[in-house]
Amino acid sequence: AQTVTQSQPEMSVQEAETVTLSCTYDTSESDYYLFWYKQPPSRQMILVIRQEAYKQQNATENRFSVNFQKAAKSFSLKISDSQLGDAAMYFCAYRATRQGGSEKLVFGKGTKLTVNP
Amino acid sequence: DTAVSQTPKYLVTQMGNDKSIKCEQNLGHDTMYWYKQDSKKFLKIMFxxxxxxxxxxxxxxxRFSPKSPDKAHLNLHINSLELGDSAVxxxxxxxxxxxxxxxxxxxxLTVV
Known part of the structure; x- marks a missing residue:
């Protein structure tokens, strides 16, 4: 079974600084997708960034970028120029490539990010 | 123009009661899911x-029974609620x- 591990229960960063959140996963599949979700105190789950395993290029979305190391099964999230609004729980998630709803999004336990002014 | 809407947002009920949560999506997606987030924030798929x-x-x-009348709706009915069902x-x-x-x-959902 696929598992996702986030080894940092909590992290903190100063406003305008850069922070990296770690994620590792375990799978025997060769084709899959990885995601980072953000959950602010409003509890809404917001998709931050998505990475296709078959692509070597790391995904970026504005201040958010990932470091995807397929061989090491590592998928870290880098937040640049941190803002107060970035404070949230961040979840790493894995999804196998299958059709028809038989795959599922598997989440890590989350990292709580605090942004200090 | 909410893409996935759930009702209610909050539900407080007594042990033993039966309750339902409704979900509707207007995105045209074929697949819908229910996840449970426990007090430690862990998200686990249910259906x-x-x-x-x-x-x-x-x-x-x-005691948990999902119902999907059409592909835009997925409701969750819970019978005989227990304290341990309290979650998001x-x-x-x-x-x-x-x-x-x-x-x-x-x-x-808060079960008291």
Missing amino acids: SYNNKELIINETVPN YFCASSQASGYGYTFGSGTR
């Missing part, structure tokens, strides 16, 4: 439906494999 057909049924007590329940939907899920805003 998935693809075009009204049950696909995933994780080890969930049979998220509905989500997805298009083809490889895409992330779009989540509803969650229903915080």
Whole structure:
């Protein structure tokens, strides 16, 4: 079974600084997708960034970028120029490539990010 | 123009009661899901439906019964509520494999 591990229960960063959140996963599949979700105190789950395993290029979305190391099964999230609004729980998630709803999004336990002014 | 809407947002009820949570999506997605987020924030899938057909049924007590009248709706009915059912329940939907899920805003269920 696929598992996702986030080894940092909590992290903190100063406003305008850069922070990296770690994620590792375990799978025997060769084709899959990885995601980072953000959950602010409003509890809404917001998709931050998505990475296709078959692509070597790391995904970026504005201040958010990932470091995807397929061989090491590592998928870290880098937040640049941190803002107060970035404070949230961040979840790493894995999804196998299958059709028809038989795959599922598997989440890590989350990292709580605090942004200090 | 909410993409995935859940009602109610909050639900407080007594042990032993039966309650339902409704979910609707207007994204045209074929697949819908129920996830449970526990007090430690861990998210675990409960059910998935693809075009009204049950696909995933994780080890969930049979007091939980999902119902999908059409592919835009997935409701969750819970019988004989227990204290341990207190959690946040998220509905989500997805298009083809490889895409992330779009989540509803969650229903915080408190059983007293």
